[in-house]
Amino acid sequence: TVGAVARDAAGGLAAATSTGGVTGKRWGRIGDSPLIGAGTYADDRACAVSATGSGEFFIRTSCAHEIAARIRLAGEDAATATETVLAEITAMGGTGGVIVMPLDGAPFWRFSTKGMYRGRVTADQAAEVGVFDDE
Amino acid sequence: MTWALAIHGGAGSMTRANPGPAGARDALAQALAAGEAVLVEGGAALDAVEAAVRVLEDAPEFNAGRGAALSYDGVAELDAAIMHGATRKAGAVAGVTATRHPVSLARAVMEQSPHVLLGGAGADAFAVAHGLEPATQDWLILPERRAQLEIMRAKPDGAFDVEMKFG
DSSP: OEEEEEEOTTOOEEEEEEEOOOTTBOTTOOOSTTSBTTTEEEETTTEEEEEEEOHHHHHHTTHHHHHHHHHHHHOOOHHHHHHHHHHHHHHHTOOEEEEEEESSSOOEEEESSSEEEEEEEESSSOOEEEEETTO | OOOEEEEEEEEEOOBTTBOOOTTHHHHHHHHHHHHHHHHTTTOOHHHHHHHHHHHHHHOTTSSSSTTOOOBTTSOOOEEEEEEETTTTEEEEEEEEOSBSOHHHHHHHHHHHSSOSEEEHHHHHHHHHHTTOOBOOHHHHOOHHHHHHHHHHHTSTTOOOOGGGGOO
């Protein structure tokens, strides 16, 4: 699974996700990526999110929308909202990660796996990429 | 307000002992450059995320587009979504098999149809009708993905292995 979240100079947000699903999927199994609100969500009132991981858990928690809703309705900061929702997914037995673009400030990621292919670049910060959890 | 971009290529069991494909970091850097080129010129976030994801869909190191994981029947069945934060317009496709950039097909659904999510053969037909760049299964499928599928199918319960996605 691959994804991107962006904020433009006007403050507009967007999110996108694309995937082949999981190896050996059967019976027309669809994961969270194409489900708006599960693996992909963008709302200029809150944040933009793209997710990757065991899709069924991201669907059941409506992960991407839940993060945005906690920010918009509960006034949580983006990191707290993200960590709370990922902790719910972990408690259910799911694994994976998200990239999050807040309304202002730097984008960030959280993941519960050993690694996550990721990168970011901002108007103020040079491009950086990472794979392992300790970099 | 300042522009910003973040990308991912999937989460999984990559460790320093088991780092995954060598070209992944370069592909991530190229995807960032593609999105940055849009944003630095004052372009829209929607164009930036599409540009970045298209690069990653073409990169064989990641589970999307070319290099996607295969279904039990050995088919590259691709899913994608895109969403615009200001209007909350969204487009998505599921189970498409013949489009080079599923994220662009998802955007076409958002901008050229009244729908949000199209699936299967209907979504493939929508791609043809709207002139999206086609891709054959031969182009989408890599030998290592076939090998991965064979390993999985050889397992007694045939259960798929989420961790083995490598993005």
